[in-house]
Amino acid sequence: MIQPITSIKNAFSLNGKKALITGGNRGLGLGIACAMAESGADIAILCRDAVRAQEALAELRQYGGKYESFSCDVTKLESVRAAVKQAWEDFDGIDILVNNAGITCFSELLDMDEDISDWYKVLNTDLNGTVNMTYEVGKRMRDAAKGGAIINITSNAGLIVNKTQPMSPYSSAKAAANHFTHCMAVELGKYNIRVNAIAPGFTNTDLSEFIPKDQLAYIINQMPAGRFGEPVEVGAMAVYLASPAAAQVTGTVQIIDGGYILSC
Numbered sequence: 186m187i188q189p190i191t192s193i194k195n196a197f198s199l200n201g202k203k204a205l206i207t208g209g210n211r212g213l214g215l216g217i218a219c220a221m222a223e224s225g226a227d228i229a230i231l232c233r234d235a236v237r238a239q240e241a242l243a244e245l246r247q248y249g250g251k252y253e254s255f256s257c258d259v260t261k262l263e264s265v266r267a268a269v270k271q272a273w274e275d276f277d278g279i280d281i282l283v284n285n286a287g288i289t290c291f292s293e294l295l296d297m298d299e300d301i302s303d304w305y306k307v308l309n310t311d312l313n314g315t316v317n318m319t320y321e322v323g324k325r326m327r328d329a330a331k332g333g334a335i336i337n338i339t340s341n342a343g344l345i346v347n348k349t350q351p352m353s354p355y356s357s358a359k360a361a362a363n364h365f366t367h368c369m370a371v372e373l374g375k376y377n378i379r380v381n382a383i384a385p386g387f388t389n390t391d392l393s394e395f396i397p398k399d400q401l402a403y404i405i406n407q408m409p410a411g412r413f414g415e416p417v418e419v420g421a422m423a424v425y426l427a428s429p430a431a432a433q434v435t436g437t438v439q440i441i442d443g444g445y446i447l448s449c
């Protein structure tokens with residue numbers, strides 16, 4: 186059983202926690218890393234781009250904790266296994282896993298190449314990458330018997346069909362990752378591991394720069410909040426889900442999209 190909080194004081198703190206964040210070197214993952222670091226957590230970043238990883242670590246150092254990066258391709262189980270082992274040993278355990286690494290593609294299915302390669306690339310990263318990481322970290326969390334929190338960064342595109350861009354592989358992968366979140370919440374609850382998803386909408390990162398400029402006005406007009414989200418705002422939600430304040434929250438998909446999903 187996961188113990189409830191008895192007071193709000195320090196309930197949102199991540200002091201003493203160790204978080205492993207895939208794709209924490211830039212974009213949304215870096216926003217989550219900074220928010221968690223500012224809330225007291227040590228951070229292990231897993232990604233491929235070592236230069237961006239060093240830049241991210243330099244940014245994190247202002248918060249005064251332990252920050253390291255480990256090379257990892259989440260689509261390859263052997264790479265995941267090696268990186269998780271390194272991070273687990275270096276940090277002496279991991280309390281929080283954020284499955285954030287992701288890619289997209291904008292194409293209708295029938296316009297894809299003969300190998301349907303875009304479909305497999307996106308599914309291998311956005312769905313299978315999350316599964317690979319959950320398997321490797323989840324087993325270690327179970328064996329350490331200290332509980333944990335897993336947060337899957339999905340998308341509001343996993344809940345709607347976004348008319349502005351055709352992206353069936355992305356939407357399908359994110360929808361599956363949302364339901365994977367439900368399944369894991371049930372399977373891992375007995376180990377005191379909570380599993381939740383965050384489904385962001387349009388957020389200012391490298392990924393959102395692929396949106397055609399002529400669609401921006403339409404997209405923003407559909408958002409009651411009137412603007413794209415910022416990585417730190419997704420970070421704030423991730424801090425809450427990882428914190429003791431969320432001890433009773435598991436198996437949820439939290440939408441943070443400025444209200445876009447209501448009227449798109």
Ligand SMILES: NC(=O)c1ccc[n+]([C@@H]2O[C@H](COP(=O)([O-])OP(=O)(O)OC[C@H]3O[C@@H](n4cnc5c(N)ncnc54)[C@H](OP(=O)(O)O)[C@@H]3O)[C@@H](O)[C@H]2O)c1
Pocket residue numbers: 207208209210211212213214231232233234235237257258259260285286287288310314338339340341384385386387388389390391392393
């Ligand atoms: N931005 C948005 O509007 C938005 C909206 C909804 C959901 N999301 C989700 O938020 C997450 C982050 O997106 P973002 O906007 O921050 O994208 P981004 O700026 O393009 O960053 C993508 C991140 O994923 C990592 N990554 C991709 N493939 C990887 C692989 N095979 N192995 C390891 N790392 C890999 C990248 O690491 P490298 O630098 O090493 O390649 C990078 O850190 C994704 O899951 C995305 O679907 C974003």
